[in-house]
Amino acid sequence: MRATYRDFLELFLLFCGSLLIFTWGLSSQEVVAFDSRFYLFALEMWRHGISLFPTTYSRPYPDYPVTSTALIYFFACLYGGLNKLTAILPSAIAASLTVVTTYLIGCLHQKRLGFYAVLFLLLTIGFLKSARSISLDMYPTLLTAGCFYLIYSADLLQRPRRSRWIYPLMTLSFAFRGPIGLVMPAGVICVYYFLNLRIKKLVTTGIFAFLLLVALVAVLFAVAYYAGGETFLRDVMRMQALGRIDNYYRPIYYYMTASLGGYALSFPLACLVLLGVAICKFKNENMPHTRFLLYLTGWVLIIMLGMSVPGDKKLRYILPIVPALSLLAAYPLAMNVKQTYFCCLRAILGWLFLFFPALCLLAIELIYLYAHRAGIDYKIPFVSLIFFFVSAQSIALITAYFCRHALRFDVILTLATAVFLVFYLTVVEPVSFYYDKARDAIAAIEMLRLKQDAQLVFYKEQPDGLPIKYLIDSPVETKPIFIETPAALLQFSGPAFFVASAARFAELAHERFTIIATIEMGHVRLVVFQLKQKGER
Template sequence: MQKDRFRAMALLLFVSAFLFFLFLGNHPLLEPDEGRYSEIPREMIERGDFITPTLNYVKYFEKPVLHYWLTALSFKLFGYTEFASRFWPALLGVLGTAVTFWLASSLYGTRAGFFSGFILATSWIYFAIAQINIIDMGVSVFMTMALAGFFLGATGDRRCFLLFYGGMALATLSKGLIGIVLPCAVAGAWILATRNWKVIRKTLYGWGILLFLGLTLPWYIAVCLKNPEFFHFFFIREHFLRYTTRIHDRYEPAWFFIPILLAGGVPWTAFWVRPLLGVRESRERLYLSLWFAIIFIFFSLSSSKLIPYILPVFPALSILAGHKLDRYLTHPHADGIATELVMTTLLMGLLSGALIAYPFFQDRFSAGVLLRVTVPLAGTLLLTLFATWASWRKHRTNAVVASLFIGALFTCLALKGGFAFYGTFLSAKQTAEIIEKARQPGDMIVSYEDYDQGIPFYLKTRVVLVNWLGELEFGSKIGDQSEWFIDRETFMKRWESNRHMIVIFREKRYKDMLAKGVGNMRVLGRANDAVVVTNRPEEGAQ
């Protein structure tokens, strides 16, 4: 039994690592998130300060420090590359499938555990976020560790609570108080629903509490002592005001995450819908359903919503889906999946149609170019449906599951093309390469009324910002930053001086400058919507 479990785990780790690490460094950093979360740890290394995060060399306190530390470590190991930037999200993605396997196999057996981990790895949203340098993969994995540790500790070995407290600590170091609030809310709701009051005392595990405090307090205390402004900005503004107000202008309607769930779970969405409705069947299913419901409702009620926020619900949904498929193989007549296949056909059919039609209803890219990405993806979805239904009609249960699994793999591989495509259009790397070829020592690098986060990362230098603050507004007010945050009038004075400048304009702003008669504008190159201009005359010009 243990040997089978080990083999299943090894196979799952291999498949997950293959999916997440394949071509991981082949496309440039995507704006704005990957540029931001690469530049902050780069600056930490350059400054030798691993307590105070900075972005474009001003204090940046929107997130805690763990993700920056991990990325800085990968930069030290692999250099300042795209692969190094994405290394930890990919590795943590693999770890997340392993933790999901461990919990699911403990609840439902080895085969269900493998199915659950595989379903998680090949769900579109999890697969995608495992290859993007953002904080959310770490948050999801650490919460999964915490929630797995709680349930296994509550129903078995108390030492599993070390994972509960350790996971919460790492989540808290990744994204703040939700690392405590959400796991405790799920655990508390389950205790309340089952009326298993004895678990409360069992959960108050001394070694676990010490582990949590030992992991979280040192950095939070250090950053508060070093930066008195941190406490109010981070805990008040970035937690309570962010959740209850529209301070970040990320408001979306309460139903925002519903289509994200449906599309993000493809091709497995239909397989967790019915299990969610059977919450009273067992304490395990109740726990998984509460895991989903509380996190989903919490973020749906928030005034600030982004797609990756919902990622922590997918391990629970994957276990429900994995258990469903495991039961289908064991009892194909009692636990049939005809309803799930019909739902899958409807969802994947609609997605396929949308993927084929979308290129003709947008004007940002050439339809022919975009079809090279969308048609293979739509094709894999349709082929998966065809193979699955063909196997189902012949009552070949193993072939049905195999068709779904193979189709999921090829669908994920088809999705890889999307990264390469959007990396061409959503990256500052081409702009940075134009600047790098032209700049000379002493040149001032300027971004006019906009800011690409990847520019300072690729150029390894600070950028002057004209009439733009954005998320740097807080840091721009600490210390004397007047040389680096300037208005249009100051910019024009510098432009007309003898100070050599290389300036990034958006196409519209560049045309506005030409229309105003601004002189001495020599174009160095264009990249997407960016126009790189200098006031330095060509070499040899009189």
């Protein structure tokens, strides 16, 4: 009983610590980049109530299920208002549960493996970035890891009843992410049974998963038809199913190359681990838990190869491979494998992690010099960070000199993870937000527009693009107008504020317009202008 309580407390603290990392400082941050679209979904639901699909401009949006938006709405109701914290909280909770699930998978072999896997999960830039954003792909990541834990622990611990819960988890994954949300955990489960040569279990699971997919797709299409009629149904079919297959614009090897940077540190290190396993197998050298490594490799490959078939490829789609990558990356460090290849790999990583605070300190100094020369205020606490990184480096060096070998690597890797998290939260995010911020400028323009009782008109801008970012920063709900031709612009009646990219505005006859403001929105410059009144020069 005492051990069970201690294990539960351990998992609870791990969850709370992860959630704190994933939500730190969010309430005051501006919503930027891809989060803008999902924030607009939540904003419209907050203003108009629950709907069957997320909406933009009061019309249903076909590309995503409503489940994630409804969760945001629920947390906003609990909090008493909608802001970035309440919008990201559901994704952050899913990410924290993913951390706990990854730890549990590793603990099936050794607690140290679970602990190291958690550290590598936090060291994976793509996972950390998704955990601190409105990420629909975090839900299938959690549920795929949950399905793997259920079937693997069911076999390892001789508890076959656990595997019955995979179908509710697959259904839940579909509810959050649509068809691809079900396909990924189903693929991981089927590969697991295939590698175990349990053909009967493979066939029955595959058939049940396919029937479940057909039934859920039928429900999705029925709800889409009810929400928006036949036209909207076709949009849902195209956006959530057919359009993902025939939309070719990235090569088939895209995920392999993009993951090297997007899912570093785990992905490159996992590749090195698999290379080492292959070398050891070629030399007929025995290694512990090779079947477990095989299952993890199957988990990664079925998702990467399966998602490479559709033409529509985005790195966030394969986020569910990250728990497996972190477990693979942790393997040679946690299990203390004796082969020469892994001893060399451990030594290289040990030196890298030992001097990681010094590398961050160097990066801080370079950023400070650039910001000082350019006259930029990134809102980075340079003095505090320099003190922190110097202290962390000192502790790492003292640990390397005085501690015994096993404890030494534990402390150094934990310290490197803490340094990375601090660097990301206090340096990487402020720098990226500095270049994406537009909230204050848009709010000032909107206050001026409301004083003049003018309409908001976007010129040659797609409704699904920059206008979304503009609207979420507007202090009041606005229904904009979209026009596509210079003639429509010149013939527009009534007072209006026109918004266009600088490139589009350059194509117009400037003498007919008065520029109100120019603002930077990410990497795009927007021009806000009005038609000149008759007689105005």
